[in-house]
Amino acid sequence: MTDPRIERQWTTRLRKRVEGTFPPEKVLPDTQPSYVASWIYVFGVLTLAALVMVIATGCALAIMGPTWWHVSGLGHYINSTHLWSVEVFFFAMVIHLWGKYFMAAWRGGRSMTWMTGAVTFLTSIGAAFTGYLSQTNFDSQWIATQAKDGINATGAGSVFNVLNLGQMLMWHIVLLPLVALGLTAVHVILVRKRGVVPPFADVPEGVVA
Amino acid sequence: MVHPERFAALFNLSHPGHFISWGVLQVSYGNAVVIVLMVVAFVAALLLPFPGHRDKGGR
Amino acid sequence: MKPTSWNPDVDVAEWTGTQRPYDIIKEGTIAVVFVLIVVLTLSFLFGSPDDKPVTLKQWSNAAPIDFATTAFQELAGTSGVAQYGAPYNNVPGTGQKIGPVSLVNLMGVTIPINAAADFVLRPLGTQTSVPTVTASLATWQHASATQQQTWLTNYAKHLPTAIRDSVMVVTPNDAGPVPSLIGGLTTMAQSGALDNALLSNSTSYFSTNYTEPLLFLSDGTYFAGLASDKHLAGDQWGMMNETGSFPGQAWLWLYTFLYQVSPYSTSSNADALVWATMMLLSALVVFVPFIPGLRSIPRRVKLYRLIWRQHYRSEKH
Numbered sequence: 001m002t003d004p005r006i007e008r009q010w011t012t013r014l015r016k017r018v019e020g021t022f023p024p025e026k027v028l029p030d031t032q033p034s035y036v037a038s039w040i041y042v043f044g045v046l047t048l049a050a051l052v053m054v055i056a057t058g059c060a061l062a063i064m065g066p067t068w069w070h071v072s073g074l075g076h077y078i079n080s081t082h083l084w085s086v087e088v089f090f091f092a093m094v095i096h097l098w099g100k101y102f103m104a105a106w107r108g109g110r111s112m113t114w115m116t117g118a119v120t121f122l123t124s125i126g127a128a129f130t131g132y133l134s135q136t137n138f139d140s141q142w143i144a145t146q147a148k149d150g151i152n153a154t155g156a157g158s159v160f161n162v163l164n165l166g167q168m169l170m171w172h173i174v175l176l177p178l179v180a181l182g183l184t185a186v187h188v189i190l191v192r193k194r195g196v197v198p199p200f201a202d203v204p205e206g207v208v209a
Numbered sequence: 210m211v212h213p214e215r216f217a218a219l220f221n222l223s224h225p226g227h228f229i230s231w232g233v234l235q236v237s238y239g240n241a242v243v244i245v246l247m248v249v250a251f252v253a254a255l256l257l258p259f260p261g262h263r264d265k266g267g268r
Numbered sequence: 269m270k271p272t273s274w275n276p277d278v279d280v281a282e283w284t285g286t287q288r289p290y291d292i293i294k295e296g297t298i299a300v301v302f303v304l305i306v307v308l309t310l311s312f313l314f315g316s317p318d319d320k321p322v323t324l325k326q327w328s329n330a331a332p333i334d335f336a337t338t339a340f341q342e343l344a345g346t347s348g349v350a351q352y353g354a355p356y357n358n359v360p361g362t363g364q365k366i367g368p369v370s371l372v373n374l375m376g377v378t379i380p381i382n383a384a385a386d387f388v389l390r391p392l393g394t395q396t397s398v399p400t401v402t403a404s405l406a407t408w409q410h411a412s413a414t415q416q417q418t419w420l421t422n423y424a425k426h427l428p429t430a431i432r433d434s435v436m437v438v439t440p441n442d443a444g445p446v447p448s449l450i451g452g453l454t455t456m457a458q459s460g461a462l463d464n465a466l467l468s469n470s471t472s473y474f475s476t477n478y479t480e481p482l483l484f485l486s487d488g489t490y491f492a493g494l495a496s497d498k499h500l501a502g503d504q505w506g507m508m509n510e511t512g513s514f515p516g517q518a519w520l521w522l523y524t525f526l527y528q529v530s531p532y533s534t535s536s537n538a539d540a541l542v543w544a545t546m547m548l549l550s551a552l553v554v555f556v557p558f559i560p561g562l563r564s565i566p567r568r569v570k571l572y573r574l575i576w577r578q579h580y581r582s583e584k585h
Contacts, residue, residue, distance in 0.1 A: 166476025
């Protein structure tokens with residue numbers, strides 16, 4: 001039977017906890033509540049799909065390095081796909097945010113879901129910004145010299161030097177994607193764990209409004 | 210050999226932009242189109258009936 | 269356990285009603301394929317912008333007087349960067365504030381820039397094959413600070429405004445080696461050598477850090493003029509614009525907007541104030557679930573009636 005030594009193991013305890021919180025039917029559900037019936041719900045999954053495209057096109061650009069796209073037609077096309085993925089990503093994400101706000105989707109213990117989404121949005125702005133700085137063209141020169149004043153004024157400029165291409169490229173392709181992807185993972189896991197917020201309803205009996 | 214012209218965009222947007230000025234507001238046509246499309250998509254998402262679920266009320 | 273008090277903006281009655289079939293994997297696949305098609309199509313139709321970077325070589329050839337004037341300001345310590353303060357150098361009275369606090373000054377000088385030494389004297393020091401430059405540099409370095417200041421003052425009285433036979437026309441006055449230094453740096457920039465010299469100033473060989481050439485570039489009027497022509501300047505809502513006719517960072521609209529209106533547009537602490545405002549607004553967005561009033565708006569606006577209209581209709585039956 002169960003060996004108490006095994007039961008006490010960190011590994012065992014973690015596995016049981018994950019199994020309890022995320023049973024397979026929650027991670028990969030095959031039904032959802034009947035009130036989930038509006039086009040507004042597709043913008044979440046569209047944001048995710050656009051994020052997949054952003055990462056994929058960014059990886060494609062990474063293969064030949066940061067300046068290849070200036071001298072290759074194929075490279076320029078891949079750069080275009082990266083740009084438009086980002087435009088689609090923000091397009092979908094902002095509509096997703098509007099929709100979730102007007103559904104008050106933080107209700108019922110879902111505040112962490114809302115907050116991780118909001119922080120992902122802010123992180124994405126930083127990720128896109130460092131991307132603009134990493135283009136190695138006129139745009140990145142101008143944006144860097146303009147942005148330095150704002151970022152310096154916050155004090156962050158003393159360590160986050162927007163004029164340092166190498167530093168900005170590293171933030172763009174390593175640090176900020178890691179944070180954005182990590183936050184997105186937590187966000188999606190929370191959505192699966194808590195489910196989609198139910199509609200506003202009448203006050204249930206037995207509670208004080 | 211890769212020929213750059215094979216990958217050239219169909220419409221050339223690399224010409225000086227146009228801008229809408231309205232008081233203190235200034236926005237490029239490019240950004241304006243994106244913003245208008247976002248609002249349109251949002252409103253459409255709210256109004257269009259979701260397929261597979263016929264509106265029962267029929268109002 | 270049910271909550272004993274009920275806040276409609278916080279609590280929900282969890283759903284116990286009907287479920288409908290939902291194929292999450294199919295939905296995700298369709299979304300990825302849809303976005304893939306949209307992105308490939310947009311890229312095929314519109315491409316992406318790529319305006320060539322500006323070099324000091326390009327600037328000094330296209331606008332040598334502007335370049336030479338900027339070079340003189342760097343040497344004299346009157347340029348934008350020389351007078352910037354933290355994080356580049358110590359300049360009393362600089363550093364934007366929020367109320368009494370100057371975060372930039374608290375962080376101090378972490379990217380030290382000595383405009384005269386880094387932008388003019390050290391690069392000229394690499395021009396060992398140009399005897400006039402070497403001699404002028406030696407004269408400058410052996411002169412007293414007072415003497416240097418006198419030369420700078422005299423030169424500033426008659427800043428060159430014309431080029432003849434690709435040489436700046438300098439009015440003869442007692443400016444010592446200054447005309448030769450400025451002329452030498454201009455010639456150096458025109459050859460392209462200054463771009464490389466500034467890039468490798470702080471390193472021995474490799475560099476991915478463009479701080480020095482970009483700061484020098486941004487001190488002149490040539491670079492800002494190019495950006496203004498492309499409608500990218502700060503007072504043109506430039507931060508959310510892109511070169512050409514492409515959409516830019518439209519999501520920066522509020523940040524960009526704040527710079528256009530009072531009190532931000534007229535404040536000497538504009539950057540600090542705009543950033544403080546944006547941080548506050550961002551925090552409001554993140555913490556909406558806990559902010560009374562803000563979190564009630566969706567319930568009062570009632571857009572949700574539209575989103576869940578099928579649910580509310582079926583409830584009535």
